[in-house]
Amino acid sequence: MPASLEIRNLCASVGDRPILKNFSLTVPKGEVHAIMGPNGTGKSTLAKVLAGHPDYAVQSGEALVDGETILGLEPDVIARAGLFLAFQYPSEIPGVTIANFIRAALVARQAKGAPFDAKAYYAELYAKMDALKMDRKFTSRFVNEGFSGGEKKRCEILQLMMLRPRYAVLDETDSGLDIDALRIVSEGVNAMRGPDTGFLVITHYQRLLDYIVPDRVHIMWDGRIVHSGGKELALELEEKGYDWVKKELAHA
Amino acid sequence: MSAPAADAGVADPALQRAHEAGAPAWLAEVRRTGREAFASLPMPGRGDERWRFSDVRSLSLEGFAPAPAPSQEDAARLARGSALTADAAATLIFIDGHCVSRPELPESLRRAGVVFAPVEDVVRDRPELLRGEALRPPALLGGGKLLALQRAWFGSGYVLHVPDGIEIPRPLSVVHWALKDGSAALPHALIHVGARARATVHEWRLAAQPDLRTLSVSATDLHAGPGARVERLSVQNWGSAAQSFEIDTVAAAAGAEVLSVNAAVGARRARLENVVRLEGEGADVKLLGIAVATGEQEFDQRTLQVHAAPGARSDLLFKNALLDRARTVFSGLIKVAPGAQRTDAYQTNRNLLLSPEAEADSLPGLEIEANDVKCSHGATTGQVSPDELFYLLSRGIPLPAAQELLAQGFLEEVLTRIGDAGAAEAVRGMLRAKFHS
Ligand SMILES: Nc1ncnc2c1ncn2[C@@H]1O[C@H](COP(=O)(O)OP(=O)(O)O)[C@@H](O)[C@H]1O
Numbered sequence: 292m293p294a295s296l297e298i299r300n301l302c303a304s305v306g307d308r309p310i311l312k313n314f315s316l317t318v319p320k321g322e323v324h325a326i327m328g329p330n331g332t333g334k335s336t337l338a339k340v341l342a343g344h345p346d347y348a349v350q351s352g353e354a355l356v357d358g359e360t361i362l363g364l365e366p367d368v369i370a371r372a373g374l375f376l377a378f379q380y381p382s383e384i385p386g387v388t389i390a391n392f393i394r395a396a397l398v399a400r401q402a403k404g405a406p407f408d409a410k411a412y413y414a415e416l417y418a419k420m421d422a423l424k425m426d427r428k429f430t431s432r433f434v435n436e437g438f439s440g441g442e443k444k445r446c447e448i449l450q451l452m453m454l455r456p457r458y459a460v461l462d463e464t465d466s467g468l469d470i471d472a473l474r475i476v477s478e479g480v481n482a483m484r485g486p487d488t489g490f491l492v493i494t495h496y497q498r499l500l501d502y503i504v505p506d507r508v509h510i511m512w513d514g515r516i517v518h519s520g521g522k523e524l525a526l527e528l529e530e531k532g533y534d535w536v537k538k539e540l541a542h543a
Numbered sequence: 544m545s546a547p548a549a550d551a552g553v554a555d556p557a558l559q560r561a562h563e564a565g566a567p568a569w570l571a572e573v574r575r576t577g578r579e580a581f582a583s584l585p586m587p588g589r590g591d592e593r594w595r596f597s598d599v600r601s602l603s604l605e606g607f608a609p610a611p612a613p614s615q616e617d618a619a620r621l622a623r624g625s626a627l628t629a630d631a632a633a634t635l636i637f638i639d640g641h642c643v644s645r646p647e648l649p650e651s652l653r654r655a656g657v658v659f660a661p662v663e664d665v666v667r668d669r670p671e672l673l674r675g676e677a678l679r680p681p682a683l684l685g686g687g688k689l690l691a692l693q694r695a696w697f698g699s700g701y702v703l704h705v706p707d708g709i710e711i712p713r714p715l716s717v718v719h720w721a722l723k724d725g726s727a728a729l730p731h732a733l734i735h736v737g738a739r740a741r742a743t744v745h746e747w748r749l750a751a752q753p754d755l756r757t758l759s760v761s762a763t764d765l766h767a768g769p770g771a772r773v774e775r776l777s778v779q780n781w782g783s784a785a786q787s788f789e790i791d792t793v794a795a796a797a798g799a800e801v802l803s804v805n806a807a808v809g810a811r812r813a814r815l816e817n818v819v820r821l822e823g824e825g826a827d828v829k830l831l832g833i834a835v836a837t838g839e840q841e842f843d844q845r846t847l848q849v850h851a852a853p854g855a856r857s858d859l860l861f862k863n864a865l866l867d868r869a870r871t872v873f874s875g876l877i878k879v880a881p882g883a884q885r886t887d888a889y890q891t892n893r894n895l896l897l898s899p900e901a902e903a904d905s906l907p908g909l910e911i912e913a914n915d916v917k918c919s920h921g922a923t924t925g926q927v928s929p930d931e932l933f934y935l936l937s938r939g940i941p942l943p944a945a946q947e948l949l950a951q952g953f954l955e956e957v958l959t960r961i962g963d964a965g966a967a968e969a970v971r972g973m974l975r976a977k978f979h980s
């Protein structure tokens with residue numbers, strides 16, 4: 292069984308407008324891959340298609356988590372199959388506390404009727420909040436409601452750390468973060484790196500990759516990967532700008 | 544009081560008349576007036592605007608009769624399940640309308656003149672507190688016939704009387720149990736909180752078995768004196784075949800602060816009528832409603848906020864979550880009298896539909912006769928937000944659990960405003976259980 296998140300020739304659209312155009316990428320378990328690309332190129336669309344968002348129609352292609360197809364599955368089934376999406380724009384959930392929300396997500400992963408160890412849960416939750424320098428009072432705050440941009444992103448990483456997916460897609464986790472928050476969030480992600488987890492880090496800027504150093508960097512343009520390389524590709528892109536992609540790579 | 548024959552119903556005039564015998568003259572008069580009004584008024588009909596969207600055809604008073612007093616075993620058993628207000632200063636327990644447990648008021652409150660007792664004791668010991676009953680205004684929101692029935696049977700329920708300046712720090716609790724199938728309970732509550740006095744009352748309406756078919760018609764009149772602070776929580780969780788009618792009034796004097804919360808959980812059909820009068824300058828009344836309607840339930844909510852004095856504030860928020868083929872009706876009117884300048888009056892009804900077959904009707908209204916006012920009303924009915932739902936699903940939470948979590952979150956806005964955390968948690972538990980029935 293291949294231990295990877297594998298995306299093969301994926302074509303997807305919103306309405307009748309094609310966004311992903313023959314998109315292919317493989318993230319082996321244990322590696323961190325970065326996708327960089329200009330606004331509007333389809334990065335968030337890719338993330339949401341993988342997560343099973345109903346707004347997008349898939350025309351063709353495949354997406355596999357450790358060899359098992361996830362396309363066409365319900366979003367909750369995909370999540371329990373081991374894929375986690377840290378949203379670029381996380382939703383606010385009025386009236387639902389962070390503690391109850393993460394608890395519900397963990398209960399959904401237990402055998403039906405199995406007892407939930409609330410004591411161990413809170414111990415772990417508090418430890419991870421401490422690591423992310425989140426005030427413990429956040430447990431009783433409603434999910435993302437009235438959060439600053441940085442607080443929302445920390446909350447996404449907290450969920451990631453609590454749910455321990457096999458693969459995590461982080462969509463612009465760096466946007467809205469100041470340098471301190473960026474370092475804290477990156478430390479959280481780095482602590483999860485290891486042989487059991489694969490990461491797909493989507494970012495517009497190279498800055499995040501100073502903190503979460505990728506194994507591979509892919510450049511996305513107009514719905515597909517047009518260039519791949521090592522971590523130095525991020526620096527090259529930063530230096531030459533997206534115009535370089537447009538001139539040199541987009542039509543390759 | 545003669546014991547009714549087993550087959551005689553609560554609507555039987557002969558039975559009603561028998562209930563007048565032996566009562567003090569003023570009380571017999573209250574009952575007689577009720578009996579006569581009941582006989583002369585029609586049952587709510589389809590043409591009555593105040594019953595618009597209600598399923599009046601299924602409304603029936605047939606087959607309900609006052610039940611005999613419960614056995615001591617039943618009373619003891621139900622008393623053990625009556626501690627819903629954990630830190631209550633005192634608790635009154637009724638079973639099928641019969642008072643089975645009188646509260647032990649703390650000595651300090653008794654000496655201060657606080658009365659918290661069943662109506663029958665007040666009739667005997669402090670009848671002057673009930674003399675105004677003969678003058679009670681008619682129901683304005685359509686429940687006249689039902690209120691008349693309650694008056695015809697006047698005798699159950701309780702009185703809370705808090706003299707001026709007396710503060711009762713902990714909540715008082717009243718637990719009404721339905722025990723016998725077919726029983727009718729028609730309690731009256733008179734809550735009088737004097738000037739600068741302070742009190743909290745929790746009322747729990749509970750069923751000894753989940754599927755009981757009972758009738759409850761209750762009338763509550765709450766008077767908040769100048770500068771008084773009153774909180775009232777009324778939780779309706781009757782058996783699944785019950786019919787419930789609450790016909791309430793609130794009168795707030797100058798500077799009084801009132802918080803009134805109604806939770807609808809049980810019964811086959813439940814109707815709440817609440818007429819709120821802001822009678823003094825600076826009165827501040829908050830009205831909250833919360834309901835989870837499931838199966839074939841109908842919850843019917845009718846409110847009137849009357850601003851009779853200037854500079855007062857009223858704020859209403861009713862939130863309903865609906866599943867299955869359940870229905871809710873909210874009809875609310877804000878009336879601002881000509882002299883009531885600087886009024887702040889708000890009314891919001893939000894309905895969350897969790898099933899395509901559920902139906903929520905909303906009839907908000909304003910009648911403003913003053914020019915310097917801030918008033919708003921709004922009603923929304925919708926489904927869960929697709930973005931919020933996707934967010935929960937994307938964390939692996941299955942659809943039914945995700946919808947339940949969102950519905951509970953929707954209701955939390957009201958629950959967090961219940962002053963007593965323990966009582967709020969008890970209501971939360973009852974509402975949660977409805978998602979799993
Ligand atoms: N739900 C949607 N409805 C309409 N258009 C969409 C939707 N999602 C994405 N798009 C469009 O698809 C294109 C790609 O968007 P997106 O995937 O968000 O790009 P990126 O994340 O790379 O900035 C954009 O032109 C955007 O407007």
Ligand SMILES: [Mg+2]
Pocket residue numbers: 334335336379462463
């Ligand atoms: Mg994006």
